[in-house]
Amino acid sequence: MEDGGPGLEENEHLHGIFTILKYVYGLGIADYLPWLEVFDLDGHKTVLQNAIKSEIMLAAIDNLSNAVEWALAEMINQPDIFYRTCQELDQVVGKDRLVDEFDLSKLNYVKACAKEAFRLHPMVPFNVPHVSSKDTIVGGYFIPKDSEVLLSRLRLGRNPRIWEDPLVYEPERHIINKESEFVLVDHELRMLSLVWEGEDVQRSCLVLPLLLSF
Numbered sequence: 041m042e043d044g045g046p047g048l049e050e051n052e053h054l055h056g057i058f059t060i061l062k063y064v065y066g067l068g069i070a071d072y073l074p075w076l077e078v079f080d081l082d083g084h085k086t087v088l089q090n091a092i093k094s095e096i097m098l099a100a101i102d103n104l105s106n107a108v109e110w111a112l113a114e115m116i117n118q119p120d121i122f123y124r125t126c127q128e129l130d131q132v133v134g135k136d137r138l139v140d141e142f143d144l145s146k147l148n149y150v151k152a153c154a155k156e157a158f159r160l161h162p163m164v165p166f167n168v169p170h171v172s173s174k175d176t177i178v179g180g181y182f183i184p185k186d187s188e189v190l191l192s193r194l195r196l197g198r199n200p201r202i203w204e205d206p207l208v209y210e211p212e213r214h215i216i217n218k219e220s221e222f223v224l225v226d227h228e229l230r231m232l233s234l235v236w237e238g239e240d241v242q243r244s245c246l247v248l249p250l251l252l253s254f
Contacts, residue, residue, distance in 0.1 A: 059091035111157035114209040121211060125150055148222035152211035155224055160209060162193035 068084040069076055080086055115122040132146045133139050144151070172187045183189065198206040203213070215222060 056091045059087065107154075107157060107161065107163055110161040111153060114157060114160070115153060118209060121153065121209070125153055145221050148215065148218075149211065151222045151224060152214045155214050156209055156211045159197040159203075160207070162197060165192060165194045167191045167193060 077085070115125060128147060128149045129139070133143055139147070167190070170189050172183050172185055172189055175185050176183050197203070200206050
């Protein structure tokens with residue numbers, strides 16, 4: 041908006057969130073008569089599904105914008121990093137066109153900057169809760185079967201036992217082999233990656249295609 045207030049997308053996002061809160065804790069006929077759920081007599085289920093879809097799509101766009109802002113803020117705060125990023129873009133892409141998908145394999149430093157921004161400023165503080173399928177031990181902690189597990193993305197990315205100078209924005213920490221293509225996946229799981237490979241590809245970020253084309 042011209043006055044700096046919320047725009048159309050922001051209002052739709054908020055409407056979706058409050059609709060979800062209203063209906064999740066609201067009274068529904070199917071809550072008391074489960075066999076009527078399939079008929080959705082009061083429209084409860086349909087409204088909730090539409091609100092969730094709207095919230096996911098609009099939140100995805102908003103979160104990406106916030107991530108870009110954090111990355112730019114960190115780079116501007118360190119002019120050397122900003123200059124090196126611009127230099128790589130000029131060498132690979134040039135100044136006569138926009139970045140295209142086929143350029144990504146050559147923009148290793150730019151991707152390292154993005155990964156470092158995600159480490160310091162994750163889109164959400166916690167991941168989606170999961171339930172352990174069996175008794176297990178992680179990091180010396182016993183997790184019984186059927187326990188609900190919630191990971192802090194913020195803590196993982198700023199853990200001083202894992203990262204040296206964890207509060208310092210340093211893209212170079214992610215570049216191990218300068219000769220090979222840089223990937224956003226963190227195989228050591230020091231932070232929650234954007235995408236999983238192999239059998240776990242179904243657990244990848246729902247909006248990854250949108251992110252890669254943003």
